[in-house]
Every structure is written in C-alpha cells, then in structure tokens.
Amino acid sequence: MSDLILKVESLRAFYGQTQALYDVSLEVEREGITALLGANGAGKTTTLRAICGLVRTEGTIRYDGADISRLGTANIVRRGVAHVPDGRGTFAELTVEENLKLGAYTVTDRAAGARELDRVMTYFPVLRERYRQQAGTLSGGEQQMLAIGRALMLRPKLMVLDEPSFGLAPLIVAEIFRIMRRINEEERVSILLVEQNARLALDLADRAYLLETGSLVISGAAEELKQDEGVQRAYLGY
Structure with missing residues (x-):
C-alpha cells in the first residue's frame, strides 16, 4: 500500500474561462497532516474545491491509489474524503x-x-450539551466544532479543512487545533489543512506547501519551512 493518501499532479482549476490554479502538485501522507499556506487569493480554497470535485479541473488527483479526477463530489465523499x-x-x-x-x-x-x-461527541463534548439546539444559535467556535464533527461522522480517511481558525478567539483556536491533532492520531485520519495562520499550521503539520497566485512556490517539511527566511518574513512576522 502506498504511503500517500493523496497525490495531486499538474492540477489546473478553472472558474468558467478563468484559470485559478497552474500545475499544482502536492502530496498528503497516509495518516499525516499537510498544510497549504498562502495569502488571500493565492488559490488555497480553490485547491481544496478542486480535490473535492467542486470546480472544473485538468491534471491528476489520486486518492488512496485511485484517480478521482472525474468522479464527481458525491462519489469522492463516499470514498472517504x-x-x-x-x-x-x-x-x-x-x-x-x-x-x-x-x-x-x-x-x-x-x-x-x-x-x-x-464517538464524535467524545471529541466535542459541548455538542452533546447543545444537542437539541439550533446550529445558528451556537457560538462561532461551537459552529466550527460542529462542522468538523459532521465531517468526522463520515468516518473519513482524509479530511480537508479550509481556514478552521477564521474569526475565532485564540483560546478556541488552540482547542480546535488540539482536537484536530487527536483526530489525526486516534482516528488515523489524514488531514489537508488550509490556514492563513502559518505559525499554527506549521506547528500542527508534518509537511507544508506555499501557494502564490495559483502556483506553488515553496514546499518541504513543516520544521524546515519555519526556518525559511522568506516564510518567516512574509508569514511568521519575524
């Protein structure tokens, strides 16, 4: 069995006639955590949407050994994404x-x-307390926990998360990232994480990629990227 749960090669993505990704290639190790970093508009969300079959693409997306490039979103979900x-x-x-x-x-x-x-509520006990409550009345942090919990209900092999820290207080973000680590370790779920908070993402991830205007510019072990002067200046505030 391959050590990769996801292998993306020469991925191009389009909104109508507008190209948003240019030959993006990335890998997610089985049971690993990979971070996708970049500024607003760099193509991070589009990359996740492309993997999940939500935009028109060219190139190859191999998940768990199979080409899912043309499967469609519903079938991709059924396979465990x-x-x-x-x-x-x-x-x-x-x-x-x-x-x-x-x-x-x-x-x-x-x-x-x-x-x-x-099982899901062992990770998010607050959801048990709010079980009969309308989702729209939850706090932002509770809604993010609910979104992750709903994804976990699929028993996925791979979770792709788009900006889970957005708009949340630092203490809530720390708790959500702690739970994500538990899910990765205890459920053996591979994670592809899009995150603007580069410091948090690099602390969590094993490997990271940096996108700029739809193209990959840097990739490597998360610890190595922490030491990269360009990443430090642009994303870590050093």
Missing part, C-alpha cells in the same frame, strides 16, 4: 443533532450511526 469548507457550512435552521446526522448519510445502519454520534 470529508470537506470542512470555509465559513463552516452548518445548516443554521437545523439542530446540532440533525447537522451531525446529515454527515452520516452514507451510514445505513442505525446502531452504527448512534455509535458514530457518541
């Missing part, structure tokens, strides 16, 4: 319970679904 989009994407009018159960739509066994709910 869970996407936590920017803005959290919770269904505000539904309860916490209903949001979580939507995440398990591929699970047909009710007993298995109940076990998945219990």
Whole structure:
C-alpha cells in the first residue's frame, strides 16, 4: 500500500474561462497532516474545491491509489474524503443533532450511526450539551466544532479543512487545533489543512506547501519551512 493518501499532479482549476490554479502538485501522507499556506487569493480554497470535485479541473488527483479526477463530489465523499469548507457550512435552521446526522448519510445502519454520534461527541463534548439546539444559535467556535464533527461522522480517511481558525478567539483556536491533532492520531485520519495562520499550521503539520497566485512556490517539511527566511518574513512576522 502506498504511503500517500493523496497525490495531486499538474492540477489546473478553472472558474468558467478563468484559470485559478497552474500545475499544482502536492502530496498528503497516509495518516499525516499537510498544510497549504498562502495569502488571500493565492488559490488555497480553490485547491481544496478542486480535490473535492467542486470546480472544473485538468491534471491528476489520486486518492488512496485511485484517480478521482472525474468522479464527481458525491462519489469522492463516499470514498472517504470529508470537506470542512470555509465559513463552516452548518445548516443554521437545523439542530446540532440533525447537522451531525446529515454527515452520516452514507451510514445505513442505525446502531452504527448512534455509535458514530457518541464517538464524535467524545471529541466535542459541548455538542452533546447543545444537542437539541439550533446550529445558528451556537457560538462561532461551537459552529466550527460542529462542522468538523459532521465531517468526522463520515468516518473519513482524509479530511480537508479550509481556514478552521477564521474569526475565532485564540483560546478556541488552540482547542480546535488540539482536537484536530487527536483526530489525526486516534482516528488515523489524514488531514489537508488550509490556514492563513502559518505559525499554527506549521506547528500542527508534518509537511507544508506555499501557494502564490495559483502556483506553488515553496514546499518541504513543516520544521524546515519555519526556518525559511522568506516564510518567516512574509508569514511568521519575524
């Protein structure tokens, strides 16, 4: 079995006739954490959307050994790729319970679904406290936990997360990143993380890539990128 859960080669992405990504190649190790860094508009979100089949692409996307470039989003999800989009994407009018159960739509066994709910709420006990509450009334941090919890209900092999720290207080961000580490280690879920807070992302990740205007400019071990003078000046505030 390959040590890679995801291998993207020469990926190009388009919105209509406008090209947003230019020959992006990246890898995510099985059970590893990879960070994708860059300024606003660099193409980070587009990269995640391309992997999940949400934009028109050219190039190759291999997940768990299979080419998923033309599968379509629903089939990609069924294979075990869970996407936590920017803005959290919770269904505000539904309860916490209903949001979580939507995440398990591929699970047909009710007993298995109940076990998945219990498992998810061991990571996010606040969701148990808010179980019957409308998602739209949760705090920003609780909504982000709900979005990650709903993705976890799929029993994914790979989670792709878009800016999980956005708009949250530092203490909440620290808690969410701690939980993400637990999920990676205990559930053996591989993670591809888009994050503007480069310091946080590099502390969490094993490997990182830096995007600028739709192209990769730097890649390497996260510890190595921390020492890169250009990364330090542009993203770490040194």
